[in-house]
Amino acid sequence: MVKKIDVPASGKPFKNNANYCVGTGRMGLALQQEYVEHLKLVQETLHFRYIRGHGLFCDDMGIYREYGMDGKTSTFYNFTYLDRVIDTYLENNIRPFLELGFMPEKLKTGEQTIFYWKGNVTPPSSYEKWAELIINTLNHLIDRYGREEVITWPIEVWNEPNIQFWAGTMEEYFKLYEYSAKAVKSVDERIQVGGPAICGIDTERWLRSFFEFCIEKNMPLDFITRHCYTANEPTNRGHYIYHTMMEPTRMIDELKETRKIMADYPQIANMPLHITEFNSSYVPLCPVHDTVFNAAYVARILSEAGEYADSYSYWTFSDVFEEMDVPKSVFHGGFGLVALNSIKKPTFYTFEFFSKAGNEMLYRDDNLIVTKGDDRYVIIGWNWHDMRDGKTAPDKDYVLTIPSIGKQAILIKKEVGGSHANPMQTWSNMGKPRTLNKEQLKILKASAEPLQTDSKLFEQNGIYEVEVKIPCNYLCMLEIIPVKDETETYLGYDPNEFYGLK
Known part of the structure; x- marks a missing residue:
């Protein structure tokens, strides 16, 4: 027919935020040559404004260190790798959307970790030291890149504290948020900070509790973040994890639901809403990510998501990614828009096409x-x-x-x-x-x-x-x-x- x-x-303005932000794996991957090649390839065409990923404070970035001498313990902040990563971002015309996490080895309170690369997800042994880590990191970035530059970099507190990415309670996450947000604002009030960075589990309880905590405590809060994935329950089979998919409009419904909850709080209602991760499947071993199906499926999301969200960051731009071990082949179900060896996947073109859309x-x-x-x-x-x-x-x-x-x-x-x-x-x-x-x-x-x-x-x-x-x-x-x-x-x-x- x-x-x-x-x-x-x-017509009316097309609220198209497809190229506002894109996801990466942990930040330390930017030290790999192929990662940088993929970033250059993506930025030549797609021109994302921001990049957001895990692992800023994980030990492979080497920022937080403690040394003992003469019976005293001293803290040392090492920004060698951070400088290399941020330099790489800026050289490719993309700015960091900083995620504060995970826990450095010397600040952990437990052994719970996530991923192949073992990001520690426990609360800090000292919230004061955690705050000092944030302050020293931001001050270093300002010294190196300039205050007027760094204040344009949004900051998100942690990642998905409502599931296994946080070993503490909801209340302990709120405490982490308080120390983190106040630390950010102590460096410069103009730096934007937000959360709670949850995924779509127990959504309403977490959002309402977080909003009420921030309002009651008069916490710094400039934007709201959450994640959206549209896959059903997984089936594990050897090297793969398979999913059936919900309709792509499930994500649109989740955005509407989030906005509806936000509307119940006048202080929150008109804040920016950033979806700091989205995709079809939430695992990097699902073949859907490599398919023409995914390209068409994600297009439906991009066509409408901007009506409700100020950004929606596709997870991720590259298959240089190690959450579930080192990739086993060029096509392995990885999240990326670009496969290993700099091969563009079908969904790359979804973002290219929307980058060309009129306003x-x-x-x-x-x-x-x-x-x-x-x-x-x-x-x-x-x-x-x-x-x-x-x-x-x-x-x-x-x-x-x-x-x-x-x-x-x-x-x-x-x-x-x-x-x-x-x-x-x-x-x-x-x-x-x-x-x-x-x-x-x-x-x-x-x-x-x-x-x-x-x-x-x-x-x-x-x-x-x-x-x-x-x-x-x-x-x-x-x-x-x-x-x-x-x-x-x-x-x-x-x-x-x-x-x-x-």
Whole structure:
């Protein structure tokens, strides 16, 4: 069934925050060469403003140290690696969205850890020393990068304290937040700080309790953070963890729910809401992350999330990531937009397409958005379906009538799906090699590019008519750009002599 849409000449602002922030693994990964290569690749096209990850205070970053001499213990703050990491970020035109965590070995109160790299998740042995760690770190950053720069870096207190990322109680997290937020503001009142950085478990109780604590204690609080994942319960099978997915609108519903809870507190209601992690699956061993399905699925989220959230940080930009051990092959279900060996995954293009969207939204439904910028239209379409049911979803067919912005235009279409921008399928066709030789890598990089086609578009009675077909598990972007036809300036031009040129 073809859906006919008369696109209006004007619309409303498109609240598009897709490129505000992106996730990384722990901060120490930025010391690896391939990580830096991936960051450069992403920033050349996607231009994320902020990057947020774990492990600022973990021992692999080496910041907090204690030394004994003559019966006395002295604290030493070592910023050697932190400087390298932040330098790398800034060199690639991205700023840190700092997460305060996890616990340094010398401040821990227990042995509970998370991940392959064993981030300690226990409360500090001294909240005063924890606060001093924050103060000294921020003062160092100001000394090195300048106060006016550092005050633009948001700070989030801890990560998902409502599950196993925090070994303490809710009340102990609130105490950690109090010491942390006050420490931040003691350095400079203008630095923005927030929390509670929860995931979608026991959400309402945690949010209300946190809000009420901050209001009652008059705590510094500049923004609210939480995480959103849309996977059902996992099934473990050897090297993989499999999920079925909820509808992508589940995340939109969670954002609405969060805003509704915030609205009950006048002091909180209008604060920024930052989703500091989101994805389909919440584990880095789920094949969904590497698929064209995921590209189309995430597009539905990006089309509407900005109505409710000030940012939504895709977890993560790179498969240089070690939460569940070192990756076992180029495609292993990792979170990243970029696979190992700098191969772009399908969802990379979801963010590229939305980075090109116009700032005015003219039309939107569950499979299509039409936007307008200063000099062009940008249309993005998607059609996701979990094909494990043995079926394919029908194509989504549209005929759009769009007010013209010039007598003649070029219509450029990029498609992700099928055999285009689907390198995992090519890797499978190769026999799923664990490591790649140079020829295989060249083939895979070529297979990771979208199909691009173009055609001439002429106005008829002040409109363009555009047909859009979106097959199952495809993502597409159409750009309509006015052109000036200079054919008449070519003396002797005869189209019949150009062997089929149109």
